[in-house]
Amino acid sequence: MLTPRARRRGERAQLDLFRALPGEMAVRDAQDLMAYPFFSLAKSKRTVPIDFRSESVTVRVEGTAEHGLATIWDADVLIWAASQIVEARDAGIRSSRLMAATPYEILRFIGRGTSLRDYQRLKAALDRLQSTSVATSIRQPNARRLHRFSWINEWKELADGLGRPLGIELILPDWFYAGVIEESLVLTIDANYFKLTGGIERWLYRLVRKHGGWQPGGWRFDFPHLYRKSGSLARFTDFAFDLRTIVARQSLPGYALAVLRTKAGPEILTFRAVPSAAPSLRADSFDSGARAVEKR
Numbered sequence: 001m002l003t004p005r006a007r008r009r010g011e012r013a014q015l016d017l018f019r020a021l022p023g024e025m026a027v028r029d030a031q032d033l034m035a036y037p038f039f040s041l042a043k044s045k046r047t048v049p050i051d052f053r054s055e056s057v058t059v060r061v062e063g064t065a066e067h068g069l070a071t072i073w074d075a076d077v078l079i080w081a082a083s084q085i086v087e088a089r090d091a092g093i094r095s096s097r098l099m100a101a102t103p104y105e106i107l108r109f110i111g112r113g114t115s116l117r118d119y120q121r122l123k124a125a126l127d128r129l130q131s132t133s134v135a136t137s138i139r140q141p142n143a144r145r146l147h148r149f150s151w152i153n154e155w156k157e158l159a160d161g162l163g164r165p166l167g168i169e170l171i172l173p174d175w176f177y178a179g180v181i182e183e184s185l186v187l188t189i190d191a192n193y194f195k196l197t198g199g200i201e202r203w204l205y206r207l208v209r210k211h212g213g214w215q216p217g218g219w220r221f222d223f224p225h226l227y228r229k230s231g232s233l234a235r236f237t238d239f240a241f242d243l244r245t246i247v248a249r250q251s252l253p254g255y256a257l258a259v260l261r262t263k264a265g266p267e268i269l270t271f272r273a274v275p276s277a278a279p280s281l282r283a284d285s286f287d288s289g290a291r292a293v294e295k296r
Contacts, residue, residue, distance in 0.1 A: 011153065011171065012098065012154075012171065015096050015097055015098035015171065016094065016096045016098065017096065017098050017099075017100055017169070018084075018085075018088065018094070018095045018096035018097075018098060018099050018100070019099075019100050019101075020084055020099060020100065020101035020102075020105050020106075021084055021087055021088060021091075021093070022105075025083055025084075025087040026083065026086075026087070026188045027079060027083055027188065027189050027190070027191045027193070027194075028079070028082045028083045028086045028180075028186050028187065028188055028189070029079050029082060029186070029187055029188075029189045029206060029209070030078070030082050030176065030179050030180055030185060030186060031179075031185050031186065031187055031210055032138050032139070032179050032185065033075065033078065033206070034187065034206035034207060034209060034210035035207065035210050035211075035229075036052060036057065036059050036136075036138070036229070037050050037052050037059060037061075037203075037229060037230055037231025038050070038059060038061055038075075038134065038231075039061075039069065039070055039071055039072040039074070039075050039203075039231075040063075040068065040069040040070065040071045040072065040199070040231075041071070041072055041199030041200055041202075041203050041230060041231070041232050042071070042199055042233065043071070043073070043199065045067075045068035046063065046068050046069045046071075046233065047063055047064075047065055047068050047069070048233060049061060049062045049063075049069075050069065050231040052228075052229075052231060056137070057136070057137055057138055058135070058136060058137040058146060059134070059135075059136045059137075059138070060134070060135040060136070060146070061132060061133070061134050061135075061231075062132070062133045063128070063131065063132050063133075064131045064132075066131070067124075067127050067128045067131045067132075068128065069128070069132055070125075070128040070129045070132040070151055071125075071128065071199070072199050072202045072203055073125070073199075073202075074125040074128050074129050074151075075151075076110040076112075076125075076194065077106060077110070077122075077125055077126065077129060077152075078129070078151060078176065079110065079189070080106050080109045080110055081099060081170075081172060081176075081180075082180045082186060083109070084099065084101075085177070085180045085181060086180065086183075086186055089181060089183075095181075097153075097171050097172040097173070097174070097177045098169065098170075098171050099169065099170055099171075099172065100158070100167055100168070100169045101167055101168060102166075102167040102168070103119050103122050103165075103167070103168060106122060107119070107122060110194050111191070111194030111195060112194075123157075126152060126155045126168070126170065129150070129151035129152040130150055130151070130152040130153070130154065130155060131150065132150055132151055133148065133149075133150055134148065134149055134150065134151070134175075135147070135148045136175075139175070139178070139179065147175050149173035149174070149175050149176075150173060151172075151173065151176065152170050152171065152172065152173070153170075153171040153172065153173055154170070154171050155168060155169065155170035155171070156168065156169055156170075187209060187210065189205075189206070189209055190209075190253040190254050192253040193205055193206075193253065196251065196252075198242070198246075199232075200230065200232065200234075200239065200242045200243070200246070201242075201246055201251060201252070203230055204226075204243070204246060204252065205252045205253070205255075207221075207226075207229065208252060208255050208257075208271045209254075209255075212255060212271050212272065212273055218270055218271055218272030218273070219270070219271060219272075220260070220268050220269060220270040220271070221268070221269050222265070222266045222267070222268050222269075223236075223239075223240050223243065223266050223267045223268070223269065224236070224266050226239075226243065226269060227239050227240075240267065243259070243269060244259060247259050247269070252271075254273060254274055255271050255272065255273055255274060256271065256272055256273075256274050257269060257270070257271050258270045258271075
């Protein structure tokens, strides 16, 4: 029986190395990751699992006591990877789950600084992505069968003979790579997404972008449904307060938000695209809970 280390060596040997592409490229995100609660929305370490279940979808996410669950900020690394894979596909360049890049390239793309502290935070994010375990029925032929994986199968730092850093290599899981390489499962997002600082704010942008698109009529969700879809550990009252604050600030790039209040029933968040705010480039330097807003 092969040891985990032997299995990893075997996997690496079967993959061609894909070197990160330079230059400007659109920022892409995987739709499955935008629609369901795969990440912690808190900056503090979360060890409580995410357990989301609907009629057709199961998402179970677990972290370790040492690292906790991967966060929505850690997911920026996956957005970088998705952007690279799609850019290569569109250019006719063969990509791979085995990727190589410098920390500088990744950090610049996701709008971070490039200091030693930023590099240490990137390594911590990679550790959380590798140690987080995911089980989901999404894209499985049988809803009872779950695909289990980590966001990164493995990663390592590279150095020359004198110990000088050369970059990093990482291996993406089959589930993520298959979802990105399939054109219909990826969306372009606004590069200003990386400027959003709040966990709920970032999660909400991805959900709105996934469901709202550029439809002039917009979409709507009620607050309880949003709370359930977020996987947040905050109290519902605090979560609802955060939503109202985001609406008041109008901080989601490319979308206008509003809250509908009725005498009976929960508050409803509505959102529509703002045509003048098109998704931008980043340089290397519909599920059952949503429904279209009726035109009046």
